[in-house]
Amino acid sequence: MESVLNTNEPPSHGRKSITFKVNPNTNQMIATEINARLRTIRDKVESQERLTMDDGLFLYQPDVPLHEVGELADLVRQRMNGNVAYYNINTHLNPTNVCVYRCRFCAFRADLRDPKGYAMDDEQVIARGQEATDNGCTEMHIVGGLHHQRPYEWYRGVLSTLSENFPKLHLKAWTPVEINWFEFQTKNSTEWVMNDMREAGLGSLPGGGAEIFHPEVRDEICEHKANTHAWFHTHRTAHQLGIRSNCTMLYGHIEKAYHRVDHLLRLRELQDETGGFQVFIPLAFHPENTKLSHLKKPSALDDLRNVAVSRLLLDNIQHIKAYWIMLGIGTAQTALSYGADDIDGTVRHELIYHDAGATTPEFLSVDRIRELIIEAGRVPVERNTIYQEVIRDPNDFSNWSIGETLPVS
Numbered sequence: 001m002e003s004v005l006n007t008n009e010p011p012s013h014g015r016k017s018i019t020f021k022v023n024p025n026t027n028q029m030i031a032t033e034i035n036a037r038l039r040t041i042r043d044k045v046e047s048q049e050r051l052t053m054d055d056g057l058f059l060y061q062p063d064v065p066l067h068e069v070g071e072l073a074d075l076v077r078q079r080m081n082g083n084v085a086y087y088n089i090n091t092h093l094n095p096t097n098v099c100v101y102r103c104r105f106c107a108f109r110a111d112l113r114d115p116k117g118y119a120m121d122d123e124q125v126i127a128r129g130q131e132a133t134d135n136g137c138t139e140m141h142i143v144g145g146l147h148h149q150r151p152y153e154w155y156r157g158v159l160s161t162l163s164e165n166f167p168k169l170h171l172k173a174w175t176p177v178e179i180n181w182f183e184f185q186t187k188n189s190t191e192w193v194m195n196d197m198r199e200a201g202l203g204s205l206p207g208g209g210a211e212i213f214h215p216e217v218r219d220e221i222c223e224h225k226a227n228t229h230a231w232f233h234t235h236r237t238a239h240q241l242g243i244r245s246n247c248t249m250l251y252g253h254i255e256k257a258y259h260r261v262d263h264l265l266r267l268r269e270l271q272d273e274t275g276g277f278q279v280f281i282p283l284a285f286h287p288e289n290t291k292l293s294h295l296k297k298p299s300a301l302d303d304l305r306n307v308a309v310s311r312l313l314l315d316n317i318q319h320i321k322a323y324w325i326m327l328g329i330g331t332a333q334t335a336l337s338y339g340a341d342d343i344d345g346t347v348r349h350e351l352i353y354h355d356a357g358a359t360t361p362e363f364l365s366v367d368r369i370r371e372l373i374i375e376a377g378r379v380p381v382e383r384n385t386i387y388q389e390v391i392r393d394p395n396d397f398s399n400w401s402i403g404e405t406l407p408v409s
């Protein structure tokens with residue numbers, strides 16, 4: 001008997017569904033079909049042939065054994081990144097949580113007059129830079145709300161204050177959502193904003209704000225903020241200006257397998273064009289304190305499948321990150337055998353996930369991160385934001401220099 005899974009989605013990126021033979025009693029795919037399709041995909045992976053939309057839809061089916069998908073992804077990870085797992089020493093800065101937008105998945109934002117709303121002053125920003133430098137951080141990850149009353153110069157000032165006082169710290173700052181807001185504030189182009197922010201100290205762009213690109217989902221969870229076109233335009237412009245960036249996908253809310261595959265293929269297309277993405281980070285939705293709090297958090301199995309499928313489909317993005325803050329430590333370690341080769345960093349002051357109910361610690365020591373990587377069977381290598389090796393002075397941890405450039409896409 002034939003059954004069509006993943007129906008009801010109009011196609012925007014090739015086919016929206018594939019037809020599987022299913023057992024009429026259990027409605028599960030029949031084993032011979034699973035094995036045959038897996039064999040075809042294995043052949044493609046071994047011969048480094050690009051996987052298709054249909055392959056992606058198949059790999060996302062829960063009937064397809066996760067360990068087999070993981071094994072294929074591990075093969076690609078090993079081929080692309082050897083036995084190494086990367087980490088960095090980093091901190092987060094969210095200069096304000098006040099935001100004009102009301103994305104349904106966000107627990108971090110606050111209204112202008114909300115008692116939990118805040119906006120940092122220079123002194124607080126400098127204190128964070130000092131703390132980062134004292135603790136040997138190489139990177140500060142800076143994103144925040146779009147404050148109703150803070151002008152462009154205030155946002156620019158966050159970067160210029162930090163870069164003037166802490167010139168060694170790499171500022172990975174602003175998603176296309178902020179950049180788009182700055183264009184609106186200044187009435188200038190993406191290119192102008194990007195160049196101006198670079199002059200103020202911008203080093204690279206983080207991967208946030210991507211959520212799910214397909215309008216069926218995006219219009220439901222964050223209808224007002226920068227749309228898919230703006231997201232790609234910003235990253236394309238960054239890459240053209242020689243600014244590297246990361247990319248993400250927020251999964252585990254209202255999206256279907258089709259939307260995930262569509263999302264990944266859109267990223268793969270831009271990467272074919274520019275080569276500017278360094279790493280992809282699948283982000284599991286945390287529902288607590290959000291307008292989608294009735295939803296269940298994705299399971300660890302879904303988390304691992306997302307890591308593995310993204311490794312398999314994104315054949316042109318060098319690194320896949322298992323963000324331990326979001327996955328939990330055990331799943332992040334396991335993900336290092338399901339396609340991931342990076343675990344993010346020590347992290348301080350993370351709010352976006354912790355406001356949404358993350359129970360992971362707020363910080364991990366370098367020794368602990370290295371221990372976790374070794375326990376997972378990989379060799380830990382400290383990198384900076386743009387994937388250069390970091391060499392530490394053994395007698396003074398906060399003193400570091402740049403070593404070799406590591407593989408990027």
Ligand code: V47
Pocket residue numbers: 105106107205206207208209210211246247248249250281283284285286287290323344352353356
């Ligand atoms: O864009 C927001 C997501 C992103 C929730 O570039 C949520 O190295 C789950 O992009 N549950 C921001 N996710 C985080 C991000 C990121 C994280 C780590 C490393 C890098 C990198 C980038 O977090 C947002 C959104 O997709 N998010 N709220 C939530 N309740």
